Amino acid sequence: MKIVLIRTNAPALQLVPPLGIGYISAYLNKHSVETVIIDGLRDNIDNETILGLALKEKPDAVGITCLTAAYNEVIDMAHLIKNNNIKCIIGGVHPSFIPFQTLKDSKADFVICGEGEKSFLQLLRNNFINDGIKGVYSIDNLKDERQKIDFSDPLEDLDEIPVPDWKKIMPYKYEGRPAGLIYKKTPIGYVMTSRGCASNCTFCASPGFYKRNVRFRSVENVIDEILELRDNYGIKEIKFIDDNLVLDKKRAMKLFDLMIENKINMPWGCTSGLRANNVDEEIVAKMKEAGCYNFNIGIESANPQILLNVNKQETIEQITNAINLADKYKIVCGGFFVFDLPGETKETMLESINYAKKSKLTLATFNILDILPGSKLWEDLDYKFDRNDLQYSYSQPRCLLGNLNKDDITKAQKKAFMAFYLRPKIIFKLLKFIKKEPVKYFFKRILKIV
Numbered sequence: 001m002k003i004v005l006i007r008t009n010a011p012a013l014q015l016v017p018p019l020g021i022g023y024i025s026a027y028l029n030k031h032s033v034e035t036v037i038i039d040g041l042r043d044n045i046d047n048e049t050i051l052g053l054a055l056k057e058k059p060d061a062v063g064i065t066c067l068t069a070a071y072n073e074v075i076d077m078a079h080l081i082k083n084n085n086i087k088c089i090i091g092g093v094h095p096s097f098i099p100f101q102t103l104k105d106s107k108a109d110f111v112i113c114g115e116g117e118k119s120f121l122q123l124l125r126n127n128f129i130n131d132g133i134k135g136v137y138s139i140d141n142l143k144d145e146r147q148k149i150d151f152s153d154p155l156e157d158l159d160e161i162p163v164p165d166w167k168k169i170m171p172y173k174y175e176g177r178p179a180g181l182i183y184k185k186t187p188i189g190y191v192m193t194s195r196g197c198a199s200n201c202t203f204c205a206s207p208g209f210y211k212r213n214v215r216f217r218s219v220e221n222v223i224d225e226i227l228e229l230r231d232n233y234g235i236k237e238i239k240f241i242d243d244n245l246v247l248d249k250k251r252a253m254k255l256f257d258l259m260i261e262n263k264i265n266m267p268w269g270c271t272s273g274l275r276a277n278n279v280d281e282e283i284v285a286k287m288k289e290a291g292c293y294n295f296n297i298g299i300e301s302a303n304p305q306i307l308l309n310v311n312k313q314e315t316i317e318q319i320t321n322a323i324n325l326a327d328k329y330k331i332v333c334g335g336f337f338v339f340d341l342p343g344e345t346k347e348t349m350l351e352s353i354n355y356a357k358k359s360k361l362t363l364a365t366f367n368i369l370d371i372l373p374g375s376k377l378w379e380d381l382d383y384k385f386d387r388n389d390l391q392y393s394y395s396q397p398r399c400l401l402g403n404l405n406k407d408d409i410t411k412a413q414k415k416a417f418m419a420f421y422l423r424p425k426i427i428f429k430l431l432k433f434i435k436k437e438p439v440k441y442f443f444k445r446i447l448k449i450v
């Protein structure tokens with residue numbers, strides 16, 4: 001059996017390998033299913049071209065990964081696949097939470113809800129009959145979006161899944177728009193050592209998708225992947241994309257020790273963000289020793305009441321402590337802020353801007369709240385997905401949760417970026433990191449907002 005796995009070419013600021021389909025591919029291969037990966041985003045090709053490549057493979061089925069931002073491109077791709085009478089399966093975060101509309105709009109045969117490795121394989125082994133396969137739905141199984149959905153059973157032992165199918169993904173081809181704005185060396189390898197997050201922030205989709213079921217790969221397995229990326233694919237820098245790499249301190253320390261012992265000798269960073277309450281001096285010192293030059297922190301707001309409102313379960317003191325430790329060990333620290341969270345006012349946005357300026361952060365992003373399918377906020381607000389509204393993700397207010405109007409929020413966002421970055425000390429600190437391609441990307445990103 002042969003399956004083509006596709007990522008469509010939806011507009012995206014970052015160009016990061018599609019780890020989701022990379023894992024599916026590796027897992028299917030392990031169970032003797034042949035796969036081909038087509039990454040339309042990396043190759044900058046349209047759906048017609050992707051279709052041509054897919055048809056050449058004469059696949060038994062096509063799987064398409066779908067983030068909310070890529071919804072329209074995925075629907076169009078699914079139509080092209082179905083017009084050629086090929087079985088079509090859509091997976092990823094978006095269809096996991098909006099399966100009915102995805103099936104209706106796309107005419108796909110199935111959506112897979114939750115982590116897809118196990119259920120994708122079951123569906124193939126069951127000859128595309130989804131009876132009794134948890135998390136796999138066809139349009140005949142669903143009445144509307146309110147129907148209760150079961151997620152696929154996740155794999156509890158992550159070491160059972162081989163590392164992403166790097167041979168087909170070709171990680172050295174992902175250059176120019178790195179996650180996290182800065183890098184030291186290319187090509188960059190993106191590594192996920194765990195799945196899920198133990199916290200429950202109301203604006204985040206991770207708790208809904210992983211059900212707060214945090215699972216870790218063994219650190220030996222992670223080291224093997226890093227060595228493979230370095231030695232077989234010429235990767236020169238690692239970016240960890242876990243929800244919180246230091247959640248389990250003992251494991252994190254062991255991982256960093258093994259990186260030192262194995263002479264990984266590559267610069268690395270934590271792009272997605274660490275939780276400040278898990279950052280202490282012992283960890284930061286060990287990270288530095290193991291080659292870390294950058295980590296980011298999800299700050300969200302400098303206002304304690306807003307942190308309470310979104311169930312952040314962190315204090316401003318913990319956040320400041322983590323930033324100061326990064327500074328002490330000469331690690332570049334980035335902070336993620338979000339405007340328009342519940343309880344936001346002009347004053348609280350100003351509080352965040354002033355905090356960012358006074359802090360020892362070197363990087364800061366000030367996003368506007370996006371109400372994500374699967375987040376608690378989405379459920380609480382009974383929010384409706386609008387496929388005509390996708391281009392404004394993170395840059396335009398979608399939902400006003402307080403007394404602010406859209407203009408207040410976008411103005412504050414512009415002000416925040418200008419106030420933070422237009423300072424000689426920040427420009428000077430960043431100069432050594434910003435090079436060639438990313439410099440264009442970096443300023444495009446800032447200017448798009450400012």
Ligand code: SF4
Pocket residue numbers: 197198199200201204205206207243275298
């Ligand atoms: S925002 Fe970060 S800490 Fe909060 S639930 Fe999401 S991944 Fe976890």
